[in-house]
Structure formats: C-alpha cells, structure tokens
Amino acid sequence: xxxxxxxxxxxxxxxxxxxxxxxxxxxxxxxxxxxxxxxxxxxxxxxxxxxxxxxxxxxxxxxxxxxxxxxxxxxxxxxxxxxxxxxxxxxxxxxxxxxxxxxxxxxxxxxxxxxxxxxxxxxxxxxxxxxxxxxxxxxxxxxxxxxxxxxxxxxxxxxxxxxxxxxxxxxxxxxxxxxxxxxxxxxxxxxxxxxxxxxxxxxxxxxxxxxxxxxxxxxxxxxxxxxxxxxxxxxxxxxxxxxxxxxxxxxxxxxxxxxxxxxxxxxxxxxxxxxxxxxxxxxxxxxxxx
Numbered sequence: 001x002x003x004x005x006x007x008x009x010x011x012x013x014x015x016x017x018x019x020x021x022x023x024x025x026x027x028x029x030x031x032x033x034x035x036x037x038x039x040x041x042x043x044x045x046x047x048x049x050x051x052x053x054x055x056x057x058x059x060x061x062x063x064x065x066x067x068x069x070x071x072x073x074x075x076x077x078x079x080x081x082x083x084x085x086x087x088x089x090x091x092x093x094x095x096x097x098x099x100x101x102x103x104x105x106x107x108x109x110x111x112x113x114x115x116x117x118x119x120x121x122x123x124x125x126x127x128x129x130x131x132x133x134x135x136x137x138x139x140x141x142x143x144x145x146x147x148x149x150x151x152x153x154x155x156x157x158x159x160x161x162x163x164x165x166x167x168x169x170x171x172x173x174x175x176x177x178x179x180x181x182x183x184x185x186x187x188x189x190x191x192x193x194x195x196x197x198x199x200x201x202x203x204x205x206x207x208x209x210x211x212x213x214x215x216x217x218x219x220x221x222x223x224x225x226x227x228x229x230x231x232x233x234x235x236x237x238x239x240x241x242x243x244x245x246x247x248x249x250x251x252x253x254x255x256x257x258x259x260x261x262x263x264x265x266x267x268x269x270x271x272x273x274x275x276x277x278x279x280x281x282x283x284x285x286x287x288x289x290x
Contacts, residue, residue, distance in 0.1 A: 033059035081132035088125030091118035092158035107162050119159045119167045126155055126174055134182035142225065145184055149175065163254060187223030191216065191234055195241030202242025213238055
C-alpha cells in the first residue's frame with residue numbers, strides 16, 4: 001500500500017531573498033512612517049479631522065512597491081529607461097491640463113480622492129533615465145555633458161512651470177550629483193551653478209561678485225577645452241545672470257516664492273507666520289545643541 005509523503009514547506013527558499021536585506025535601511029523608513037501617522041493623528045484630534053490613515057495607507061503602498069522593486073534586477077530598468085522618461089514627462093504635462101490648483105501652484109492630480117504629485121515620481125524617473133545614459137557613456141566630454149543636461153531639462157522645465165521652485169531645484173541637484181559620479185570634471189559643475197551664485201551676489205554684494213567672477217574665469221581657463229573662449233563665455237553668462245536676477249525678482253517669481261527667500265534670510269520679518277518655524281528651529285538648536 002502506497003503512502004503519501006507529507007508536504008514539506010521549503011522555508012529556506014522562502015527566507016533566502018530576505019537573508020541579505022539591510023534591515024536597518026528597511027526598518028528606519030517603516031518606523032518613521034508609523035511614527036509620522038501617530039503624530040498626524042495626535043494633531044488632527046485637536047482639529048477635528050481624521051485623515052491620518054491616508055499617511056499609513058500610502059506608506060503601505062510604498063512599502064509593497066519597495067519590496068517588489070527590490071526583487072527586480074536593477075539592470076532591467078535600463079531596458080525601460082526611455083519609456084519611464086516618456087511616462088515621467090507625460091505625467092508632468094497632465095498636471096498642466098488636468099491638475100488641481102492649491103497654494104498658488106498646480107502640482108497635483110486627483111485620483112480616487114487622493115492628490116497625487118507626479119513631480120515626486122518624476123524624481124525617480126529622472127534618476128533612472130540619467131543612470132542609463134551615464135552608464136552607457138560617462139560624462140567626461142562636453143558633448144555628453146550637454147546631452148545629459150538636455151534630457152534633464154525637459155522634466156525640470158515642466159516642474160518649474162507649475163510653478164514649483166523647490167522641486168525644480170531638487171531636479172537640478174539630482175542632475176549635478178549624477179554628473180559628478182558620472183565622471184564629469186568638477187570644474188564644469190562649478191561653472192554650471194555659477195550663474196545662480198551671480199544672481200545673488202550681483203544684486204546684494206557687488207564686490208563679492210567681482211571676486212566670484214575672477215574665480216569663474218580661472219576655472220573656465222584651466223578646465224574647458226578652449227580656454228580663451230571658455231573664460232569669456234563663462235564671464236558673459238555670469239554677467240547676464242546678474243542682470244537677469246533683477247528681472248527674475250520683479251516679474252517672474254511669485255509672491256510666496258519671494259516670501260520664502262526673504263524669510264529664510266530674515267525670519268523676524270514675520271515671526272508668527274512664515275518665519276515661525278525657522279525661529280523655533282534656531283531656538284531649539286540653541287537650547288538643546290546639536
């Protein structure tokens with residue numbers, strides 16, 4: 001008489017993918033998400049609101065996606081880098097046409113009662129796309145550098161037009177960071193951010209701008225393939241950036257964006273409003289130290 005052998009569960013094969021997981025990296029964001037939901041709930045009890053569960057719900061979706069992505073070989077993403085890039089830009093375009101407006105900006109798309117912010121997903125999409133480009137060819141030439149910047153410029157411009165100055169700056173930081181690790185000459189990166197410095201110095205501290213201009217000329221002279229034209233071009237770009245700063249302040253920046261910059265430099269102008277958190281942070285560090 002034949003006897004059926006008992007069914008055995010191979011627990012080792014089930015646990016194997018989890019044996020090399022970085023538990024600290026895994027549990028820290030999970031713990032922060034749980035703690036954040038508790039803090040939101042404690043705040044909303046005083047306001048008569050009950051939206052805190054959305055924080056945990058979205059966090060749970062993010063956790064599931066993180067585990068799913070962790071099981072993929074990241075090289076597979078290279079096959080989809082341009083599809084991801086196209087989807088990223090389409091989602092940012094959709095915000096312009098069907099987005100929800102709030103706080104002076106149009107940044108969200110309402111899906112099933114939730115406000116989804118495509119620019120947050122676009123950060124990841126940009127990272128995947130640039131990683132694919134820089135893996136194929138490092139940005140150690142001017143041509144590859146401008147190709148990479150051109151790819152990053154499209155989602156950056158779409159985010160800037162929402163307008164979302166803060167997130168557009170994050171996009172710039174992502175591109176610069178990846179270019180650095182993509183073997184770009186550090187001097188070229190300094191030249192790329194030099195106009196931003198000139199906008200501030202040209203209008204607030206002219207003597208400092210002349211010192212900065214001298215530094216830029218030297219960097220361009222010693223790092224660019226064509227020293228003379230490169231130095232002249234870098235200087236001209238910084239002069240135009242300084243002049244453009246006045247136009248940027250007067251006509252292009254929104255009032256709330258101006259307030260952020262002013263209050264960052266001098267939060268005492270609105271101690272009970274926009275400058276409140278900056279002042280309280282300074283008090284906290286002063287009292288408790290780092």
